[in-house]
Amino acid sequence: MQxxxxxxxxxxxxxxxxxxxxxxGMAAYVAxxxxxxxxxxxxxxxxxxxxxxxxTVRVVDGKxxxxxxxYADSKEQLGGYFLIDVxxxxxxxxxxxxxxxxxxxxxxxxxIWSM
Amino acid sequence: xxxxxxxxxxxxxxxxxxxxxxxxxxxxxxxxxxxxxxDVAAAEDALSEAFASALADWPDKGCPANPEGWLLxxxxxxxIDRVRGARRHQLVSDELAMMEEALAAPAIGEIPDERxxxxxxxxxxxxxxxxxxxxxxxxVLGLDAKRIASAFLTSPAAMGKRLVRAKDKIRQxxxxxxxxxxxxxxxxxxxxxxxxxxxxxxGWSDPGGGDDARRDLTEEALFLASLVAQMLPEEPEALGxxxxxxxxxxxxxxxxxxxxxxxxxxxxxxxxxxxxQIGKAEALLRRASAMGSIGRYQLEAAxxxxxxxxxxxxxxxxxxxxxxxxxxxxxxxxxVVLINRALALxxxxxxxxxxxxxxxxxxxxxxxxxxPYWAARAALLAKTAAHAEARKAYEIAIGLERDPAVRRFxxxxxxxxxx
Numbered sequence: 007m008q009x010x011x012x013x014x015x016x017x018x019x020x021x022x023x024x025x026x027x028x029x030x031g032m033a034a035y036v037a038x039x040x041x042x043x044x045x046x047x048x049x050x051x052x053x054x055x056x057x058x059x060x061x062t063v064r065v066v067d068g069k070x071x072x073x074x075x076x077y078a079d080s081k082e083q084l085g086g087y088f089l090i091d092v093x094x095x096x097x098x099x100x101x102x103x104x105x106x107x108x109x110x111x112x113x114x115x116x117x118i119w120s121m
Numbered sequence: 122x123x124x125x126x127x128x129x130x131x132x133x134x135x136x137x138x139x140x141x142x143x144x145x146x147x148x149x150x151x152x153x154x155x156x157x158x159x160d161v162a163a164a165e166d167a168l169s170e171a172f173a174s175a176l177a178d179w180p181d182k183g184c185p186a187n188p189e190g191w192l193l194x195x196x197x198x199x200x201i202d203r204v205r206g207a208r209r210h211q212l213v214s215d216e217l218a219m220m221e222e223a224l225a226a227p228a229i230g231e232i233p234d235e236r237x238x239x240x241x242x243x244x245x246x247x248x249x250x251x252x253x254x255x256x257x258x259x260x261v262l263g264l265d266a267k268r269i270a271s272a273f274l275t276s277p278a279a280m281g282k283r284l285v286r287a288k289d290k291i292r293q294x295x296x297x298x299x300x301x302x303x304x305x306x307x308x309x310x311x312x313x314x315x316x317x318x319x320x321x322x323x324g325w326s327d328p329g330g331g332d333d334a335r336r337d338l339t340e341e342a343l344f345l346a347s348l349v350a351q352m353l354p355e356e357p358e359a360l361g362x363x364x365x366x367x368x369x370x371x372x373x374x375x376x377x378x379x380x381x382x383x384x385x386x387x388x389x390x391x392x393x394x395x396x397x398q399i400g401k402a403e404a405l406l407r408r409a410s411a412m413g414s415i416g417r418y419q420l421e422a423a424x425x426x427x428x429x430x431x432x433x434x435x436x437x438x439x440x441x442x443x444x445x446x447x448x449x450x451x452x453x454x455x456x457v458v459l460i461n462r463a464l465a466l467x468x469x470x471x472x473x474x475x476x477x478x479x480x481x482x483x484x485x486x487x488x489x490x491x492x493p494y495w496a497a498r499a500a501l502l503a504k505t506a507a508h509a510e511a512r513k514a515y516e517i518a519i520g521l522e523r524d525p526a527v528r529r530f531x532x533x534x535x536x537x538x539x540x
Contacts (some may be wrong), residue, residue, distance in 0.1 A: 007295040094297035096245060117294050 007048060008118035009098040011088040015111025018057050035108040042074050042090060047101065049089040056112055059081045089118075128180060135179035139172055142188045145343075146232070148261035150193055152198060152239040153232055156298035157223035157415040161260050162240075162288045164198055171196040181213045188445035189232060236261055236345075237313075237352050243287075245296045252283045255293065259284055262341050273319070282409035300352075310353070314362045314418060317345045321366055344372060350405070361419035364405040367426035368425035372397035383530040391433050399429060420449040424461075439468040456480035456488055459498045472504035492521040496531060508538055 020028065020097070035053075042048040060076040076083060088105065092098050102113040147168070154164035171192045185191040201224065204217050241258040255269045266281035273280070290296070300306065324338030343366050350356075350363040375389035406422050424445045431438050446462035459480040467475035479487060479498060488494045499514035515535040522528045 009295075013219050094295045096299075096301070097246070098295070099247075115294075 007094065008089060008091050008099075009095075010116045010118060011090060011098070011102050011105060011107075012084060012114040012116060013086045013088075013105065013107035013111060014082045014114065015107060017085065019082055019110055020106050025056070031106065031110075036104055038104065039088075040089065041103065041104070047090045047092050047097075049091050050088070051088040054084065055084040085111070131183075134186060135176055136187055138173050138179065138184045142192065143172065143263070146189075147263045148236045148239070149230035149232060149234055150189065150196065151260055151263070152235040152298070153193065154196055154224070155239060155260070156235045158200060158220060159295060159298075160197040160200075160288075160292045161243075162285065165202060165260075165263070166194075167196040167199040167203070169198050187428075194230060200224065208451065212262075234348075235298060236298055237349060239308070240316070240345075240349075241300060241309050242291060242296050243300045244309040244316075245291075247294055248287050248290060249283070252287045252437070253312045254319055255280060256284060256287045257313060257316035258320055261339075261345065261362060261512050264320075268323075274478060306353075306356070308348075310356060310359065314346075314358060317342050317349070318365075318418075318511045321369070329528075339366075339370065341462070342366065342533060355412070357412040357414050358416040358418050360405045360409035361416060361422050363423035364402040364409065365418050365425060366400035367398045367405070368412065368422060368429065371402065377526065383524075383526040385530070386432070389432065391429075394429070402426070415448070417449065418443055420452070424449070437468070439465050443469060446530050456485045457493070460494055463501065464497055467501055467504065472501045476501050476505065476510075490521060492518050494501055495521060499531075499534070503534070503538055511538055 020031070023031065032042065039051060040046065042051075057076040060074075062073045062075060062077050064071050086107070088101075090101055093102065095117075096117050098117075102108060102115050105113050107113050150162070150168055151164050154167060155161045158164060168499035173502065174195050175188070175192060179185070201217070201221055204220060225498040229362075238259045243260055244253045255273055255335055258264050258269055259266070261397050266284055267277040267285075270277040270280035301309065320338050324340075324342060329458065343363075344358075346366050350359045353359045371394050372386075373394070375391070375393040378384050378386055402422065404427065405424060406419065406426060409419050409422075424442060425441050427445065430436070431442075442465040443462060446458055446465060449463065450458045463475040463478045466478050478496070479501070481486050482494075482496070495514050495518035498519055499511050502511035502514055512535060515538070516532055519528055519531045519535070522531060
């Protein structure tokens with residue numbers, strides 16, 4: 007089954023870190039991605055630019071509304087994702103727990119809607 | 122006329138065979154089907170359709186030699202048809218092929234028992250905590266939402282909705298059917314044991330056996346408890362629960378007199394108790410405590426064991442019983458434990474001290490509707506000669522009791538008070 011691991015974290019945490027700490031943090035993600043690939047579970051992943059770059063779009067009564075900013079205005083924001091393919095939820099949860107994002111934020115595990 | 126008799130006999134035989142299979146193997150068949158499709162609801166539906174086909178087929182064609190295998194074959198076909206129907210507009214999917222393969226018939230008479238794996242899937246932390254025990258009972262025993270709602274004191278409609286949602290989660294989130302490793306098992310096993318205990322208690326509330334469905338529930342619970350103890354012989358709490366249920370079951374005959382009237386523990390004749398079951402319970406408890414990890418069910422079983430010892434030997438052991446309740450309260454923090462502890466304390470320090478040790482109604486308003494609270498309070502008040510208050514407490518207890526035999530018992534106590 008495929009699962010999306012959605013990484014939510016407080017972006018300010020990253021900007022507060024020293025460059026050395028930032029590099030260390032990035033390295034942890036790279037290692038995690040490699041472990042996923044090695045296990046044959048990696049399907050795709052991306053890191054997102056900060057929420058300051060987000061633009062929200064909705065169509066109301068046929069009119070397009072474009073707004074500056076993210077959809078949810080909360081302290082913890084979606085910052086990236088890993089798409090993985092594993093046998094079941096337990097396997098997905100154990101990958102979620104290994105994800106560096108689980109230690110400095112929250113990882114939401116969502117099964118992919120298979121068509 | 123002759124034909125009619127035969128068809129009636131055929132009907133009866135089909136029904137009794139189907140009933141026996143349902144009691145023996147319902148959960149096993151659901152677990153087998155659901156473990157391979159992750160779809161508990163579809164497995165339940167397919168199996169109930171298979172039972173309906175059996176009742177239509179068996180009277181004419183006779184009951185099959187292997188009724189479980191027959192039902193499984195029909196249910197499997199229904200499940201596959203269902204997936205095919207849902208995917209009619211698409212290419213034949215890999216999923217269907219995989220499912221057909223997964224559902225391939227086992228050798229005759231060798232349906233693997235995956236009930237424990239299914240119960241543990243229902244107890245998964247990804248399932249809403251409040252619905253885990255009801256889900257286990259429904260999946261493995263086939264109880265309907267109405268029965269389960271009454272055992273867990275909620276509305277049938279709300280219970281039905283929550284059960285559907287939980288089954289959807291198992292399917293959509295891909296919760297596995299398997300027995301996890303020791304560390305993870307510990308937390309989930311507690312939920313499974315609680316569900317079995319809830320089923321037993323629901324059945325136990327009618328020990329007179331007037332209601333067959335209820336009585337079956339205690340047997341089912343005993344069966345499940347021994348299944349879990351057998352599959353997890355290194356888990357002390359699994360052994361503790363089985364010991365507790367065996368102790369309760371052993372005293373079943375003693376709980377009613379010849380007229381079907383309720384007999385409290387202190388007045389029971391130990392000769393009526395099932396010695397073999399008590400022996401088995403004691404052996405289980407010894408094995409469990411040797412593993413050195415105490416828990417709720419071992420303590421509850423130990424309390425039953427202490428009661429048996431006292432009644433058999435006439436040696437008062439109330440200090441020991443109170444100590445066990447203290448330990449149990451330390452684990453559960455339950456006001457129900459405080460009520461029973463107070464009754465034991467009364468034997469040790471007198472009724473006034475026991476009344477002071479009763480849980481506070483203000484602290485837990487649910488006690489207002491809890492019969493044992495009022496019955497205990499009434500008994501303690503009666504001992505302190507506070508008859509007016511005792512009378513009031515007995516009246517509330519009688520009003521809250523649903524078992525007529527217990528109601529009559531309380532009425533006799535109330536009458537004795539007035540006299």
